[in-house]
Amino acid sequence: MRLQLLEGAFNVADKSLLALHNPDLTIEERVQSLLAALTTEEKIGLMPTKQAAVPRLGVPEFWVGGEAAHGLVAREGSTTVFPQTIGLSSTWDPDLMVRIGNAVGNEARVYSRRKDGMGGLTLWAPTVDMERDPRWGRTEEAYGEDPHLTGTMSTAYVKGMQGDDPFYLKSVPTLKHFYANNNEKDRLSSSSSIDPRNKREYYLKAFEPAVREGRVHSIMTAYNEINGTPAIVHPDVQGVLKGEWQLDGFVVCDGADMHQTVDDHQYCRTYAEAVALAIKAGIDCVTDDSELVKQSVREALEQGLLETADLDRAIANVFRIRIRLGQFDPDSRNPYAGIPDAVLYSPAHRELALEAARKSAVLLKNDQSLLPLDKCAVRKLAVIGPLADAVYRDWYTGNPPYKVTPLAGIAAKLPAEAVVFHDGCDRVAFQSAVNGRYIGTRDWNNGSLAADKLSPEPAERFVHTDWGFGQSTFRSLANGKYMTTGDDLTVGANADDIWGWFVKEQFSIVDQPGGICSLRTWNGGVVTAHGDGSELLRVEEDENDASSTMANAAFYKHVISDGTAAAAETARHADAAIVFVGNHPLINGKEEIDRPDLTLPASQQKLIREVCAVNPNTVIVIVGSYPFALGDLAELAPSILYMAHGGQEHGRAAADILFGDYNPAGRLSMTWYRSKDQLPDMMEYDIRKGKRTYMYFDGDPLYPFGHGLSYTSFHYLSLSLNELRASPDELVTAYIEVQNSGPAAGEEVLQLYARCEQSLIPRPAKQLIGYKRICLEAGESARVPITFRVSDLAIWDVSRDRYCVEGGPYVIMAGASSADIRCTAKLDVIGEAIPARDITHQTRAENYDDYEGFRLGESKEGGTCTMVSGTEGWLLFRNVQLGSGLLTLQARCSSADLSGSGALDLHLGDLNSSAVLSCQVACSGDQQWQTVSGSFAIAEAGTADVYLRLRGRIKLSWFQISH
Numbered sequence: 001m002r003l004q005l006l007e008g009a010f011n012v013a014d015k016s017l018l019a020l021h022n023p024d025l026t027i028e029e030r031v032q033s034l035l036a037a038l039t040t041e042e043k044i045g046l047m048p049t050k051q052a053a054v055p056r057l058g059v060p061e062f063w064v065g066g067e068a069a070h071g072l073v074a075r076e077g078s079t080t081v082f083p084q085t086i087g088l089s090s091t092w093d094p095d096l097m098v099r100i101g102n103a104v105g106n107e108a109r110v111y112s113r114r115k116d117g118m119g120g121l122t123l124w125a126p127t128v129d130m131e132r133d134p135r136w137g138r139t140e141e142a143y144g145e146d147p148h149l150t151g152t153m154s155t156a157y158v159k160g161m162q163g164d165d166p167f168y169l170k171s172v173p174t175l176k177h178f179y180a181n182n183n184e185k186d187r188l189s190s191s192s193s194i195d196p197r198n199k200r201e202y203y204l205k206a207f208e209p210a211v212r213e214g215r216v217h218s219i220m221t222a223y224n225e226i227n228g229t230p231a232i233v234h235p236d237v238q239g240v241l242k243g244e245w246q247l248d249g250f251v252v253c254d255g256a257d258m259h260q261t262v263d264d265h266q267y268c269r270t271y272a273e274a275v276a277l278a279i280k281a282g283i284d285c286v287t288d289d290s291e292l293v294k295q296s297v298r299e300a301l302e303q304g305l306l307e308t309a310d311l312d313r314a315i316a317n318v319f320r321i322r323i324r325l326g327q328f329d330p331d332s333r334n335p336y337a338g339i340p341d342a343v344l345y346s347p348a349h350r351e352l353a354l355e356a357a358r359k360s361a362v363l364l365k366n367d368q369s370l371l372p373l374d375k376c377a378v379r380k381l382a383v384i385g386p387l388a389d390a391v392y393r394d395w396y397t398g399n400p401p402y403k404v405t406p407l408a409g410i411a412a413k414l415p416a417e418a419v420v421f422h423d424g425c426d427r428v429a430f431q432s433a434v435n436g437r438y439i440g441t442r443d444w445n446n447g448s449l450a451a452d453k454l455s456p457e458p459a460e461r462f463v464h465t466d467w468g469f470g471q472s473t474f475r476s477l478a479n480g481k482y483m484t485t486g487d488d489l490t491v492g493a494n495a496d497d498i499w500g501w502f503v504k505e506q507f508s509i510v511d512q513p514g515g516i517c518s519l520r521t522w523n524g525g526v527v528t529a530h531g532d533g534s535e536l537l538r539v540e541e542d543e544n545d546a547s548s549t550m551a552n553a554a555f556y557k558h559v560i561s562d563g564t565a566a567a568a569e570t571a572r573h574a575d576a577a578i579v580f581v582g583n584h585p586l587i588n589g590k591e592e593i594d595r596p597d598l599t600l601p602a603s604q605q606k607l608i609r610e611v612c613a614v615n616p617n618t619v620i621v622i623v624g625s626y627p628f629a630l631g632d633l634a635e636l637a638p639s640i641l642y643m644a645h646g647g648q649e650h651g652r653a654a655a656d657i658l659f660g661d662y663n664p665a666g667r668l669s670m671t672w673y674r675s676k677d678q679l680p681d682m683m684e685y686d687i688r689k690g691k692r693t694y695m696y697f698d699g700d701p702l703y704p705f706g707h708g709l710s711y712t713s714f715h716y717l718s719l720s721l722n723e724l725r726a727s728p729d730e731l732v733t734a735y736i737e738v739q740n741s742g743p744a745a746g747e748e749v750l751q752l753y754a755r756c757e758q759s760l761i762p763r764p765a766k767q768l769i770g771y772k773r774i775c776l777e778a779g780e781s782a783r784v785p786i787t788f789r790v791s792d793l794a795i796w797d798v799s800r801d802r803y804c805v806e807g808g809p810y811v812i813m814a815g816a817s818s819a820d821i822r823c824t825a826k827l828d829v830i831g832e833a834i835p836a837r838d839i840t841h842q843t844r845a846e847n848y849d850d851y852e853g854f855r856l857g858e859s860k861e862g863g864t865c866t867m868v869s870g871t872e873g874w875l876l877f878r879n880v881q882l883g884s885g886l887l888t889l890q891a892r893c894s895s896a897d898l899s900g901s902g903a904l905d906l907h908l909g910d911l912n913s914s915a916v917l918s919c920q921v922a923c924s925g926d927q928q929w930q931t932v933s934g935s936f937a938i939a940e941a942g943t944a945d946v947y948l949r950l951r952g953r954i955k956l957s958w959f960q961i962s963h
């Protein structure tokens with residue numbers, strides 16, 4: 001019937017049209033028929049993410065994009081919202097992630113049908129970026145610091161979103177951002193310095209499972225450069241994703257990255273050059289302004305930078321997936337076409353959201369077994385803090401059908417008279433220093449504000465929430481709305497939420513001499529009140545503190561009610577107090593903004609101290625998008641619970657845990673450090689050199705990776721392996737005998753780690769190789785199998801450019817966290833020994849074993865080069881085989897050292913020994929490559945460590961030592 005209708009509706013390209021819409025043909029036959037029928041201009045129209053319709057061929061307009069980090073983000077209407085991804089990662093529950101992915105895919109199908117296919121079935125999630133630094137502004141989006149946990153959890157989400165039909169796809173998840181994307185500052189121009197070991201053992205390792213095992217069909221590239229090459233044009237897109245891993249699908253670039261390759265990276269001169277390089281590098285769909293993309297592709301074709309075959313390859317990659325979405329097939333063929341509207345935030349999905357919120361909570365501390373609280377024994381409970389009666393959204397959160405705040409969840413557990421609440425925030429009034437009048441609501445309908453009130457009546461006061469680092473929000477008590485600068489011209493109390501790409505509800509208070517202050521807007525403008533106050537509050541530019549502006553920007557801030565004191569008084573006479581603190585997901589740390597520190601806001605620290613001082617039975621609940629450094633606050637309260645933002649069932653889950661209706665079992669997916677002083681520079685991407693993550697960190701963390709407590713206890717009885725000797729191609733099963741030795745049923749996350757006992761190169765102190773979340777009744781025991789691949793123990797051998805499983809003894813460790821190992825076993829791996837390095841051929845400088853004073857960049861001759869980051873640096877190549885007699889060093893260098901003092905010194909065995917050779921490197925200009933050489937003699941053949949010391953602004957691409 002469908003084919004007959006099509007025959008009647010179209011009268012050109014009949015055979016090609018019918019082939020595209022014929023589900024009995026192969027995908028390749030269908031795609032090739034489409035390509036043969038498309039004109040060049042029609043192909044150009046299919047290159048942006050907003051793919052143009054081709055009506056004559058029955059091809060509808062299609063939007064390649066959408067968001068679903070922790071629930072579908074609909075442009076309008078409600079969807080089920082789960083906890084932030086950092087919270088989902090704390091569940092350590094891949095089965096849960098499959099079910100969440102399934103729910104998201106179902107809702108995407110319903111929404112897409114309502115939007116005539118434009119609702120987004122290609123969804124830009126999950127975020128697989130490795131979280132090597134908790135200051136990263138987008139920490140809430142990803143799955144933590146470990147590649148194995150990230151890989152397994154994200155792969156499970158992918159599987160659920162895609163569905164399990166052998167041909168049709170429910171939705172198309174898109175992994176992002178490929179790769180080494182973990183800083184927001186200068187993200188459009190900065191370069192992540194990634195050596196081959198970090199790349200293979202850490203950054204790529206997280207992406208690989210979803211491609212190889214999850215068979216994900218779409219990936220997004222990152223904004224950053226990788227060793228000087230923008231990710232959008234990086235050779236790893238073709239070489240790794242499409243080559244090694246055989247990605248069956250398409251690659252899309254991040255938003256606006258085509259033009260940013262010109263404007264920000266300044267890597268290309270024209271947009272035509274940028275789009276040509278991107279498409280040739282493997283980008284199949286360009287996320288940028290549609291008209292700009294089409295014009296740029298058109299110009300690239302005209303200039304010979306692209307051929308239509310390049311477009312064909314990209315379009316084919318996308319349309320293979322569009323066909324598998326069922327877009328051109330009868331609905332009767334597609335098992336996902338008939339998903340009913342009723343699944344949209346259905347009761348089942350609501351229960352799943354509650355399960356996810358419960359499972360994501362991490363009990364960090366529970367001294368004196370303060371938790372769980374006894375509902376029958378609590379006569380009065382103080383619920384306190386700025387996050388106690390709120391559920392905030394981050395940028396990639398959908399619109400939930402409802403939101404349960406912690407206060408509402410707790411109130412549902414107790415009689416109304418048993419719950420007392422204070423948000424801990426000051427009530428303030430602002431008085432103009434110009435006319436002496438107070439700011440208040442001029443029009444309740446639109447929330448306009450003016451400095452025209454004679455006194456600060458209760459309705460003209462504001463709830464001041466201090467989010468730290470100079471950022472505050474103000475909510476009017478007159479109408480319950482937030483002060484904002486929505487139009488960037490006037491100030492009004494008319495925002496329902498603190499939300500937006502530009503968060504215009506945030507203000508900073510700048511103290512001025514004489515006890516006055518000024519209010520600065522989100523973008524540095526100043527709030528002014530003119531004349532007699534009859535004018536509305538306006539926003540004006542600072543104009544470098546121009547006196548005319550600043551005179552009208554002077555206010556007195558009056559604290560009408562001290563929030564901390566009021567909260568402490570509320571807690572004083574309660575049986576227990578629960579203080580909800582944390583961050584706002586869009587203030588101080590978000591996309592485009594990295595966190596300046598790890599601490600809680602000073603106002604929240606003060607609130608915790610004063611409540612703890614008057615009530616020893618105080619529970620701290622941290623609601624946050626990332627780990628925090630707590631300092632001595634970690635010792636003040638007997639119990640600390642951590643929960644992520646974003647879930648519609650957040651408050652119900654919190655109450656269930658606090659009162660013991662659910663036994664928490666979440667585990668941290670990131671190390672919680674004691675202070676930012678335990679972290680290296682934000683741009684240090686070398687996790688070995690920077691001692692990052694639990695694998696290399698040698699300090700004392702506040703809470704280790706994998707940490708989390710329970711209301712019961714678990715006793716690890718033994719660990720055994722089904723094989724004591726194994727080769728790299730084998731699977732090994734570890735059996736952990738564990739008993740719930742406590743008084744209640746509960747869940748435990750069994751964690752399996754491995755450590756190589758003998759290696760020629762630095763290895764992690766331990767690495768996660770498996771885990772399993774189990775539930776045991778009180779007194780119940782279980783023998784739990786966890787299977788791992790011996791090949792997962794491989795390292796990247798830089799001397800041979802390949803993976804290598806070193807032979808020898810390994811310790812397999814089972815425990816409750818990375819720092820709480822309970823049982824160990826020995827595994828003898830029948831692997832290989834890394835041979836002495838052969839450098840008689842061209843050896844890439846990036847394949848060093850160690851270094852100091854270098855970073856990695858792009859060689860315009862091809863590949864990656866090392867660059868001296870200061871005045872000098874050294875590279876170490878271990879265990880090098882050297883012949884005897886006269887040897888010659890050749891090195892490919894580029895020097896921009898105008899002093900002419902650039903040099904390359906060769907040391908053998910010890911950097912402090914005298915150089916056996918020193919070569920001058922003439923100033924040739926940056927990226928003007930030259931080969932320098934010199935000879936030296938060795939009496940006897942053997943192995944030695946080779947050091948190359950470079951002095952001056954020198955880049956080194958490759959070197960070799962031979963006869």
